Amino acid sequence: MKVLTYHNIDTPPKEAKLKTLYLKPKKFQRQLWLLQRLGFSSSSAEKFNLSEKEVLLTFDDGYKDFIENALPVVKKYRFRATVFIVADLVGKYNKWDWRKLNVKKYLMDWKDIEYIMKEGIEIGSHTLTHPFLTQLDPKEAIKEIEYSKKKLEDRLGVEIKSFCYPYGDYNEQIRDVVESVGYKNAFTTKEGPFETEDDPFQIRRLTVFGNMDIFRFGWKVVF
Numbered sequence: 001m002k003v004l005t006y007h008n009i010d011t012p013p014k015e016a017k018l019k020t021l022y023l024k025p026k027k028f029q030r031q032l033w034l035l036q037r038l039g040f041s042s043s044s045a046e047k048f049n050l051s052e053k054e055v056l057l058t059f060d061d062g063y064k065d066f067i068e069n070a071l072p073v074v075k076k077y078r079f080r081a082t083v084f085i086v087a088d089l090v091g092k093y094n095k096w097d098w099r100k101l102n103v104k105k106y107l108m109d110w111k112d113i114e115y116i117m118k119e120g121i122e123i124g125s126h127t128l129t130h131p132f133l134t135q136l137d138p139k140e141a142i143k144e145i146e147y148s149k150k151k152l153e154d155r156l157g158v159e160i161k162s163f164c165y166p167y168g169d170y171n172e173q174i175r176d177v178v179e180s181v182g183y184k185n186a187f188t189t190k191e192g193p194f195e196t197e198d199d200p201f202q203i204r205r206l207t208v209f210g211n212m213d214i215f216r217f218g219w220k221v222v223f
Helices: 025-037 064-076 110-118 138-156 172-180 214-222
Strands: 002-006 054-061 081-085 122-125 162-164 185-191 203-207
Touching: 002 185, 025 064, 025 214, 054 064, 064 081, 064 110, 081 110, 081 162, 110 122, 110 138, 122 138, 138 172, 172 185
Parallel strands: 002 054, 002 203, 054 081, 081 122, 122 162, 162 185, 185 203
Antiparallel strands: none
């Protein structure tokens, strides 16, 4: 199974750095069209199998452009997706890296999140504030992992089963905390497919960058 990860589905502002984190909506639509034509199906992070013809669409951070530009396309092609939310920054912006990226990217608010859930989108945790977990005091790291789960569950009324390591930053201790507080799986930034024998708390993904053409995308997913 291939797990694809996206950030912004939008046209990058001229002043933005790391423009490759943005994928234009038309390119995103072509990608899902191609996946459908190739016979791929999708599922949520909560319930997936390991079929070679299945993809899991994941969106990190919970940007506002998901509801505006990604959700209509996901629905059009009858795919599913998982969005990882930074729990303490709902309705705010990317405080963790806006200076580095030179742009404030706005995040979905609680009403947005409730709406996409009704549309079949799964919600996962991306911590409270999007820190480098291995650089925190162990107690603070536990708080980021555990309290984000509780906050999302209390606010949304669902069990949060999936976790995503911010920046892909984790170690064995962080991985064990994620499992111990009740998550069922966790996603990394390591490149590659997810195989039957793989650790469900170290799921590899394929990052989709904005400068990736449709042929390279197809090759990446198929092979």
